[in-house]
Amino acid sequence: MAYTKAPAISTNSSERIDFVYNSQARSADTPEVDSRFLNVMVENLPSPIGQNSRAVIKSRPGMSSLYTLSGGIGRALYYWVFSNVSYIVAVCGDKVSINGTILQTLTTTTGAVGFVEHVDDLGVVTLFMCDGDKGYVFTNPTLAPTLITDVNFPSPHVPMPIFMDGYIFVAKSNSQDIYNSELNVPTSWTQTGSPMYISAEMYPDTVQGLAKNNNYIYAIGRGSIEYFYDSANAVGSPLAREASAVLQFGTIAPRTIIQTSKEVILVGETGNAGHTVWTIDGFKEKEISTSAIRSILLKEGTLLPEAVGSVVRVSSQKLYILKLTTRTLVYSFDTELWSEWASGTDNNSNFFGTLLCDGPGGAALALLSSGVTVAEMNEDTFLDVDQAIYCQVVTPKYDFGTINRKTMSRLALVGDVPDSTGVDNTFTIYWTDDDYKTWSAGRSLTFNYDFPVISQLGNFRRRAFKIVYNAPHLVRLDEIEVDINKGSS
Numbered sequence: 396m397a398y399t400k401a402p403a404i405s406t407n408s409s410e411r412i413d414f415v416y417n418s419q420a421r422s423a424d425t426p427e428v429d430s431r432f433l434n435v436m437v438e439n440l441p442s443p444i445g446q447n448s449r450a451v452i453k454s455r456p457g458m459s460s461l462y463t464l465s466g467g468i469g470r471a472l473y474y475w476v477f478s479n480v481s482y483i484v485a486v487c488g489d490k491v492s493i494n495g496t497i498l499q500t501l502t503t504t505t506g507a508v509g510f511v512e513h514v515d516d517l518g519v520v521t522l523f524m525c526d527g528d529k530g531y532v533f534t535n536p537t538l539a540p541t542l543i544t545d546v547n548f549p550s551p552h553v554p555m556p557i558f559m560d561g562y563i564f565v566a567k568s569n570s571q572d573i574y575n576s577e578l579n580v581p582t583s584w585t586q587t588g589s590p591m592y593i594s595a596e597m598y599p600d601t602v603q604g605l606a607k608n609n610n611y612i613y614a615i616g617r618g619s620i621e622y623f624y625d626s627a628n629a630v631g632s633p634l635a636r637e638a639s640a641v642l643q644f645g646t647i648a649p650r651t652i653i654q655t656s657k658e659v660i661l662v663g664e665t666g667n668a669g670h671t672v673w674t675i676d677g678f679k680e681k682e683i684s685t686s687a688i689r690s691i692l693l694k695e696g697t698l699l700p701e702a703v704g705s706v707v708r709v710s711s712q713k714l715y716i717l718k719l720t721t722r723t724l725v726y727s728f729d730t731e732l733w734s735e736w737a738s739g740t741d742n743n744s745n746f747f748g749t750l751l752c753d754g755p756g757g758a759a760l761a762l763l764s765s766g767v768t769v770a771e772m773n774e775d776t777f778l779d780v781d782q783a784i785y786c787q788v789v790t791p792k793y794d795f796g797t798i799n800r801k802t803m804s805r806l807a808l809v810g811d812v813p814d815s816t817g818v819d820n821t822f823t824i825y826w827t828d829d830d831y832k833t834w835s836a837g838r839s840l841t842f843n844y845d846f847p848v849i850s851q852l853g854n855f856r857r858r859a860f861k862i863v864y865n866a867p868h869l870v871r872l873d874e875i876e877v878d879i880n881k882g883s884s
Contacts, residue, residue, distance in 0.1 A: 432734035466490030471508035
């Protein structure tokens with residue numbers, strides 16, 4: 396009887412590598428270890444009939460300059476719609492500008508400046524502004540504001556005003572006191588000859604900032620958050636404390652406190668001096684930072700109080716932008732993923748947008764760090780004020796289900812080129828086989844409709860990839876496809 400040898404089982408296969416991972420950097424000092432998104436966003440695309448939806452990454456929108464300002468460092472940016480007309484209010488140094496025209500010179504030159512709109516019983520809208528020293532009321536965007544001269548207006552104060560039920564509320568600096576204006580009169584802060592205020596006294600920490608959510612005012616201290624509601628008191632402060640509700644964390648970074656229509660967001664400090672990013676909706680808090688983000692916040696150390704937060708809509712996603720001293724962290728409420736934004740031709744320069752806010756037509760507005768330029772971020776711009784955007788994706792390590800030594804014979808990028816210019820876009824691909832200690836030489840891949848590939852990628856046990864792109868065109872990537880032979884040892 397003839398002997399027949401059974402054929403060997405093939406270990407060749409094509410594998411897909413997903414990009415969609417949260418940042419997993421094991422150290423704040425090593426951003427390119429484990430996984431990273433730099434200047435890219437994750438977008439969930441609706442699925443055709445019979446197919447699953449897919450998540451893709453794309454380069455973030457760029458910014459174009461609207462106008463330049465004078466005065467010094469940027470302190471505030473606010474988008475005001477008055478009588479159905481759009482106005483951009485910016486504060487740089489001691490100068491307050493509306494649509495690029497200076498309307499007011501302040502007595503202060505540094506520090507945060509806060510805005511809130513006031514609506515009286517007749518529906519008359521005014522814009523309240525405070526700079527830590529004085530308060531101002533804009534009755535018209537084309538006229539200089541009215542200075543509040545009431546001796547009972549709190550000064551110095553925390554420049555984070557709140558409007559609720561016809562009142563303006565402002566916290567006095569280095570105190571537990573929350574002052575309020577007279578009902579429907581934001582320029583008056585005196586009642587029967589006395590100031591109107593209430594104290595946040597449940598915990599012995601001073602008020603770092605105020606926020607409003609679900610008709611409650613949050614008095615945010617360093618180690619606690621107290622809740623106040625309108626009790627309709629006829630004399631003194633209209634507020635009363637919600638004694639049954641308190642959160643036992645606060646913040647040392649008051650400019651990270653952002654109030655949205657749904658929640659309050661802040662970098663919170665817990666009792667053990669740890670720092671994390673929280674959202675608060677009503678009486679319920681939720682941590683949204685990862686271990687990697689907590690590590691970055693810890694590394695800020697004594698500089699963390701200078702952090703600045705913003706919330707904007709970019710590419711139809713609601714984003715929390717957290718500007719630190721050397722890095723800018725970005726959280727998407729839609730995908731629940733963190734990424735980073737940077738400016739310049741490499742990954743070493745911080746994002747130069749310091750303050751951001753929503754603007755007209757769904758475009759985000761940014762006040763650049765120099766304080767001299769107001770820029771607009773939208774989908775049709777692929778440069779940051781004429782500068783290329785450096786995009787980088789670092790993946791986790793992949794072993795494809797086995798620690799056997801494997802051979803990779805082919806790599807292709809899977810995605811599409813939605814840019815109407817029709818220009819082919821070149822990516823540079825790197826890989827590491829030694830836990831991110833060293834990287835291969837870069838291999839170029841010109842991305843077009845033919846899905847070109849690179850080949851002969853050598854042997855490995857576990858491999859991670861880095862993809863770099865800095866052309867002024869929009870791209871979307873689905874996955875990496877590789878051909879591997881998994882071997883046997």
